Amino acid sequence: MADGVGVDLDNVWIRFGDFVAVREANVHINGGDFFSFLGPSGCGKTTILRAISGFLDPSEGRVLIGGNDMAGIGPNKRPTALIFQNLALFPLMKIWENITFSMEVKGASTAERRKRADELLDMIALEGQGDKLPSELSGGQKQRVAIARALCAEPDVLLLDEPLSALDLKLRQHMRTELREIQQRVGITFIYITHDQGEALTMSDNVAVMRAGIIDQIGTGHDVYDRPATAFVASFVGENNVFRGKIQEIQGNEALMQSNRSGLLRATITPSAVGELKVGDDAMMFIRPEALALANGDSHDKARISAKVLSEEFEGNSYSVYLEGDGGKEMKMSMPNLGQDPEASRGQDLTLSYDVGNAMVMPAGELASE
Amino acid sequence: MKKPLIFSQFFRNNGKMMGGIMMFLVAFWIIVLILLPQLSMLDFSFRFNLPPKELGGPKDVYTLHNYRYLLYGADGKEGTYNTVDLMVFVRTIIAAMAVTIADLILCYPLAYYLGQSKGTGFVRLLVVLLIIPYWINEILRAFALRIIFADSGIVNDVLMTLHLIKEPIDFIRADIALYAGLGYAYILLMLFPMYNVIESLDRNQIEAARDMGASWTRIHRRIVIPHAKPGISSGMTMVFMLSAGALAAPQILGGPSSLWFTQLVYQWFNGSLNWQQGSAYAIVLLVSSIVIVMTFMKIFKVNMGDIGK
Numbered sequence: 001m002a003d004g005v006g007v008d009l010d011n012v013w014i015r016f017g018d019f020v021a022v023r024e025a026n027v028h029i030n031g032g033d034f035f036s037f038l039g040p041s042g043c044g045k046t047t048i049l050r051a052i053s054g055f056l057d058p059s060e061g062r063v064l065i066g067g068n069d070m071a072g073i074g075p076n077k078r079p080t081a082l083i084f085q086n087l088a089l090f091p092l093m094k095i096w097e098n099i100t101f102s103m104e105v106k107g108a109s110t111a112e113r114r115k116r117a118d119e120l121l122d123m124i125a126l127e128g129q130g131d132k133l134p135s136e137l138s139g140g141q142k143q144r145v146a147i148a149r150a151l152c153a154e155p156d157v158l159l160l161d162e163p164l165s166a167l168d169l170k171l172r173q174h175m176r177t178e179l180r181e182i183q184q185r186v187g188i189t190f191i192y193i194t195h196d197q198g199e200a201l202t203m204s205d206n207v208a209v210m211r212a213g214i215i216d217q218i219g220t221g222h223d224v225y226d227r228p229a230t231a232f233v234a235s236f237v238g239e240n241n242v243f244r245g246k247i248q249e250i251q252g253n254e255a256l257m258q259s260n261r262s263g264l265l266r267a268t269i270t271p272s273a274v275g276e277l278k279v280g281d282d283a284m285m286f287i288r289p290e291a292l293a294l295a296n297g298d299s300h301d302k303a304r305i306s307a308k309v310l311s312e313e314f315e316g317n318s319y320s321v322y323l324e325g326d327g328g329k330e331m332k333m334s335m336p337n338l339g340q341d342p343e344a345s346r347g348q349d350l351t352l353s354y355d356v357g358n359a360m361v362m363p364a365g366e367l368a369s370e
Numbered sequence: 371m372k373k374p375l376i377f378s379q380f381f382r383n384n385g386k387m388m389g390g391i392m393m394f395l396v397a398f399w400i401i402v403l404i405l406l407p408q409l410s411m412l413d414f415s416f417r418f419n420l421p422p423k424e425l426g427g428p429k430d431v432y433t434l435h436n437y438r439y440l441l442y443g444a445d446g447k448e449g450t451y452n453t454v455d456l457m458v459f460v461r462t463i464i465a466a467m468a469v470t471i472a473d474l475i476l477c478y479p480l481a482y483y484l485g486q487s488k489g490t491g492f493v494r495l496l497v498v499l500l501i502i503p504y505w506i507n508e509i510l511r512a513f514a515l516r517i518i519f520a521d522s523g524i525v526n527d528v529l530m531t532l533h534l535i536k537e538p539i540d541f542i543r544a545d546i547a548l549y550a551g552l553g554y555a556y557i558l559l560m561l562f563p564m565y566n567v568i569e570s571l572d573r574n575q576i577e578a579a580r581d582m583g584a585s586w587t588r589i590h591r592r593i594v595i596p597h598a599k600p601g602i603s604s605g606m607t608m609v610f611m612l613s614a615g616a617l618a619a620p621q622i623l624g625g626p627s628s629l630w631f632t633q634l635v636y637q638w639f640n641g642s643l644n645w646q647q648g649s650a651y652a653i654v655l656l657v658s659s660i661v662i663v664m665t666f667m668k669i670f671k672v673n674m675g676d677i678g679k
Contacts, residue, residue: 075581076580076581076583076585081582082581084578086572088574093592104592105582
């Protein structure tokens with residue numbers, strides 16, 4: 001798998017007139033990786049994908065596939081295959097013709113194409129459906145046909161532009177697993193575009209989180225979830241409680257932050273900000289709802305926050321408790337549903353505790369807006 | 371059982387008053403404007419051209435005389451064919467086909483460009499510029515072309531200034547003006563149906579095909595043209611039917627020797643006051659045009675239902 005073809009973006013800028021869609025993107029994607037670009041709509045992730053597939057040229061910088069500069073090479077000549085957001089199956093062609101269109105282009109005989117279509121239909125568990133039209137298939141089946149069509153060209157790199165966004169939740173979750181399995185089986189590089197952090201985290205080896213044309217962080221799912229590099233990443237990937245304040249004291253990789261509304265808080269400095277964050281800086285501290293817990297006897301080595309319960313929601317596998325801190329700061333805590341009632345009821349005063357290792361502090365920055 | 375249900379549904383959706391008015395208008399259109407005139411023409415075409423007082427008399431019987439005339443000419447000369455009129459007929463049909471194909475070739479790139487460039491201001495301006503000449507009467511447009519193609523017209527002027535020709539070309543006599551006039555008269559009816567279908571083609575399909583290595587010719591052959599087929603066929607049907615049935619352009623732009631089949635029909639009605647003979651000619655033109663269109667639709671596997679799209 002390590003011998004797959006890698007993709008590099010070398011100082012890529014993409015401008016549309018005065019608008020900068022992608023700013024100084026430097027990305028190394030390992031061969032055989034499942035790599036995701038994650039970001040809100042309009043952040044430039046699709047633009048990057050189009051630059052890799054060859055539908056547009058970067059204004060500056062280079063796109064390299066397998067170490068070769070792709071400048072001046074059209075989409076039909078690149079070793080990439082693109083799966084479109086709306087799949088773009090050819091509605092007037094039968095499934096087998098759709099799947100083997102790349103072979104038709106190369107002049108393969110009908111018999112060859114039929115044979116290859118049958119193999120690919122087997123792979124995507126649609127045996128014997130080759131003579132149907134795309135309109136006769138369900139959403140998930142069309143999805144799989146689009147994958148088979150892209151794989152038929154035997155690309156070195158498969159590019160996927162939010163292909164799951166049109167599916168309903170159950171199917172989407174199922175297709176995640178399936179996509180990951182297919183990727184493992186064929187062993188080629190997958191580059192996946194999504195605004196859904198769940199998709200990015202479950203499928204990817206590595207994730208690049210983008211904001212307004214800028215890549216904020218590249219790392220594994222764990223990196224971006226547990227050690228976000230910027231306030232944007234922390235607030236965009238998963239849910240987070242954010243506390244604003246000023247750094248009062250720094251001890252190694254931990255800091256004490258004087259928060260605006262919740263007193264002194266102790267947290268770990270996120271790795272990318274160690275050495276950069278100074279006493280007196282505006283900072284933000286993030287704690288995940290699941291990292292907050294009710295303080296009890298054996299949590300004296302943990303940091304504490306006191307808060308009052310505002311409301312509580314039952315979500316099946318967990319409870320979400322909405323709280324208000326002393327200074328009016330609102331927080332969310334989630335507790336697993338282990339069969340007993342939560343010990344929180346409206347208006348109750350609670351002391352919450354958290355592990356300093358789970359609270360990340362970093363320079364203040366732009367947050368993701370919902 | 372089915373029809374009353376549709377009718378009652380229609381009345382329920384539209385109310386008795388509105389539903390009634392709409393039903394009446396549709397019925398009026400179909401019966402009074404389409405069926406009755408055609409049926410009376412059909413009836414005329416099978417009758418003798420009799421003086422008024424003999425109408426309803428013993429001589430007023432159905433006959434194939436008018437149709438026989440188109441094939442064999444004046445009575446008594448069986449075995450010889452009415453070559454003059456038949457040649458005009460064949461020439462009209464072939465020229466109308468040629469005009470249709472020329473319009474198709476001219477319009478396809480334009481329709482593709484307009485349809486795929488996402489309604490920018492420039493495209494909208496282009497469409498308006500295309501339509502503006504059609505605010506002018508068809509006859510005036512034909513005269514304008516006659517002036518353009520005249521001996522001292524702009525086309526000859528330009529060609530002579532560029533020293534491409536020494537003597538002015540007689541475009542009228544060569545029927546070039548006629549074909550240009552016919553082609554131009556109905557070109558928008560070719561353009562707009564094609565523009566509409568091509569506009570509805572998902573750009574991603576073109577990009578997907580390109581991504582898979584397809585050449586531009588293959589993309590058009592396999593993706594764009596199959597998608598545009600309903601528009602192409604409705605455009606071709608309209609242009610063919612209308613040019614075969616055109617009268618103004620052949621009258622004004624036709625050379626002295628060239629006759630368009632509709633001009634023969636016109637002569638029978640207005641010159642010879644033989645409506646029966648004219649009806650027979652008109653029916654032959656109509657039926658042949660329909661048969662030709664249906665045959666081509668069969669060959670290119672176009673459904674009647676797709677044409678309206």
